[in-house]
Amino acid sequence: MGKALIIGCGGVAGVVIHKCCQNSDVFEEIMIASRTKSKCDAIKEKLDGTTPTKIRTAKVDADNLDELCALIDEYKPDIVMNIALPYQDLTIMDACLRCGVNYMDTANYEPEDTDDPEWRAIYEKRCKEEGFTAYFDYSWQWAYKEKFEKAGLTALLGSGFDPGVTQAYCAYAQKHLFDQIDTIDILDCNGGDHGYPFATNFNPEINLREVSAPGSYWENGHWVEIPAMSIKREYDFDQVGHKDMYLLHHEEIESLARNIPDVKRIRFFMTFGQSYLTHMKCLENVGMLSTTPIEFEGHQIVPIQFLKALLPDPATLGPRTKGKTNIGCIFTGKKDGKEKTAYIYNVCDHEACYREVGSQAISYTTGVPAMIGAMMLMTGKWNKPGVYTVEEFDPDPYMEALNKWGLPWQINDNPVLVD
């Protein structure tokens, strides 16, 4: 079918690469390009000979537009898969526009330097106007809509699990289960244990920024913001058990609020153990989560980047992690004039993921939908010029692919609701 350029070679990209190589009919050729080429070469060496997919590797700095364009022009991919960091989203979108290629990613744009005065001024205005203070939001990438439309290209934003699969669940519920969705609760439960007192399951910098920020939810047409971790609930998750979960701001709330007609409330909850929260609070209190550089023995260091260097690399958690994840959406609303509820979710086993692709379930649950999103564009199943999130496309082929490629979902028609 075609060629994909995969940018980044970390925890999630490892899964994407394995899954593309399992799906060689669609991904006949891939190029893995990242900052550290040796990581790309190592995975190529592991997979060469086990798959018909032809693999090439390259070094690229995805913050450098000219370097990206030179690589895209030379390789001529059908799609660029951005599996690097959200910091690179805009540069890679610019490169796709300049070179005439479709784009996809797994997380929306946020800047690396949140002290940049130009960015800060726009951010502060947005916080006031919109009413939430997360560093990431869709405005930067939605601003590319017209450019992608004019170029006849598609940009698919946020095709991981959450964002990503959770929005496919919403589109599926809207299409098949409800006439009117009133409320959506997205529940992200990781029942896995890696045995470390403290580690993050994906990029520590991005993860800790997200978790230490104020929470917010959408209610009756506007944002309600709360102090970080101040709304806590307990939930009994299928195949995982009882867990404490906390309300967080999350990017898909922003697009779902636009795309699910007349939805009254959307909330996002994530589970955390007490040890994780105590470590995070302590690190925050001593300034280790700061993104502002400090002078240390003649060097400038960014505290959160130094912390990242100390923490276990998420890509190494695979062999140590036991237990399951359970991620899904609980819906309330109406069908044929009657009140209705539904819970669509997936359960994923860390050890089974490791056996299959050598990664834990957080990377797996992100990497599989990234491959599927790219497949939707490459096979023309999802094909409209512009910039879109997952719920804006027909959910059926995506939902079918989730069952086929390792993330089967189920529906509970009578779930316990979150108060």
Ligand code: NDP
């Ligand atoms: P990692 O930190 O493990 O990997 C990031 C990769 O990007 C590394 O290989 C890194 O290179 C590379 N990279 C970083 N900067 C550049 C650059 N300037 N040029 C080229 N390559 C670069 O992150 P994860 O794999 O954990 O996460 C990947 C993405 O997935 C993130 O955007 C994250 O937010 C998103 N994500 C989405 C989820 C979802 O459900 N939607 C869930 C989890 C993650 P190097 O190896 O040299 O450092």
